[in-house]
Amino acid sequence: MNTDVVIAGAGPNGLMLACELSLAGIRPLVLERLPEPAQENRANGLVGQVVRMLDRRGLYERLTANKDTPRPAPGFVFGALPIDLSVLEDNPLYLLQVPQRRIEQMLEERAVELAVEIRRGHELTGFTQGVDGVSLQVSGPAGPYSIETRYLVGADGGHSVVRKLAGISFPGVTTDDTIARTAHALVPAELIDPATGGLDIPGYGPIPPFLHHRTERGLFVYAPLPGAPAPLISTMEWNEQGAEGPLTFAELRASAQRVLGVDIAFGPPDGQGPHLTRKLTGGNTRLAERFRDGRVLLVGDAAHVHSAIGGPGLNLGLQDAVNLGWKLAADVLGTAPAGLLDTYESERRPAAERVVMSSRAQSALIAPGSAVTGLRELVTELLGDRRGVRLIADLMSGADIRYDVGCDHPLAGRWAPDLDLADGVRLAELTRDGRSHLIDFTNGDWGYPATVGLPGSDVPCTALLLRPDGYVAWATDAPHPDAQSRASLLAAVQRWLG
Known part of the structure; x- marks a missing residue:
C-alpha cells in the first residue's frame, strides 16, 4: 500500500503528530507494536507551554471536562526547591494533573475523529530510503507486509527502532548511581494533613504533596493524584544497592525510612488496580545527532531522553509534534517554501538542549550531601529575586524559546500571547x-x-x-x-x- 506519512509509535507524541497532520489535510498511518495501550503511567501531568498549546487545539477542555481556561500555577519546584510564581505578573508556568494514560486515550479518540488509521500490533522491522519515499517492512498479526510512504516519522520512544535503523547516533550519558522506587500505597489516615493534603509525620514534620522533598540522604515524593487508586509514594537514593527482582512494599518502606529517617507504615492499596510498582536504576541523558535523515524524522523521546525531574518530557515532545505537523503537511501537499522542513530541527533541537541542561541542573540540586546543601542554599537566594524566578519559570515552561523567524519585533518568534478577538x-x-x-x-x-x-x-x-x-x-x-x-x-x- 502507499501512504503519505507513516508514524511509528502511538504514544502521546505520535498521536499528537497524527492529529496535527490531519488538521492540515494529511491522513497519516500510525503503526504501534503493542497490541493494546500501555496501562502504566509514565507521567502524571503536564507542565509548561504544552498546557496552553492543548487549549489552542480544544484538547484542554477534553482533559479537564470543563470549559475553564488554563490558569498559571502559583508555585512549583526546581530541583526540589520551592518557587513562588505569584511574584510574576505574567507567570508562564501552567500545570495540569492528568495521567499519561488519559492523555493517550484522549489523543487517540481525537485522531480517530480525524480519520487517522491506527494499527496496533504492527511493528516496523526495517526500511530503505529512496529519492521519493521510504519502503517499510512491517510485521503484523497476519504476517509481514510492505508499505510505501513519502515520509517516516519515529515516535517510538527512547529505544527508537526508527532512529537505530536510520543510523542516527544517540550520544549522551548513562548513569547507574541512583535507584528510583515508585508505587501506589495507602498511608495511615492520621498522617494526612487535611489543610494541605500532604503528610505530617511524627518525628519528622510536614511533607507537602506533589513536590520533590529532598534530604541529605535522598528524595521523597508523596502524590495523592486525583482519580488514582491510591497516592503515589516515590523515593530516590544514590549509591544504594537495590534488591533484585520486582519492587516490594517492604523494600519501598525501607527506602523511605533511609531517606526520611523515620518509618511510615504504608502498605498496598485496596482493589484490583492497576496498581503501579516500579523500580528504575540509573538514567539516560541523550540527544540524537540529528532529528532528520532524508525522509525519516524523529519526535519526542526518539530524539531526546533526559531526567523526568520537573516534568519536561511531554512538554518538549508534544511541542515537537506540533512544530513538525504543519511543516511536514505543507511539504507533502507541495505548498511548503524552500527549507521549511529543515526548520524543524533548527528550531526544536535548541529547545531540547535547554531541557537537557535544566534536567542536569536539577539532578545536581537533588543529590545528597552537605556540598549540595550549600549549593541549594545559594540557589534558594537566587530564587528569592524576581529575576531568578522569571529565568527559571521561562526555562521550565519553555517560554524562553524564540525561533529565528526573520522579523525583529519583540513578539516575533515567540509563543503568541493570549489575545481577545x-x-x-x-x-x-x-x-x-x-x-x-x-x-x-x-x-x-x-x-x-x-x-x-x-x-x-x-x-x-x-x-x-x-x-x-x-x-x-x-x-x-x-x-x-x-x-x-x-x-x-x-x-x-x-x-x-x-
Missing part, C-alpha cells in the same frame, strides 16, 4: 483549526484576509501573523498598513507559508 472569541478558539492566521488590531487593509482583534492599551502590537503551531511569524507596531509593513508581511508569508 472580535465577537468575544479567544485566540485559543481561533487556532483550533491548526491553520495560520493574520490578526489585525488596526481595521486596515493588509492585502490578506485578517481576523479582527480588539484594540486596547494592553495589545502588544498592531498586527501579527500566527503560525499554525502558535508562534508569531511576524508582527508590527505600524499604526496602519503602509508600504513598508505590507512588504515585511509579504516576506513573512513567503518565508513560512509559501
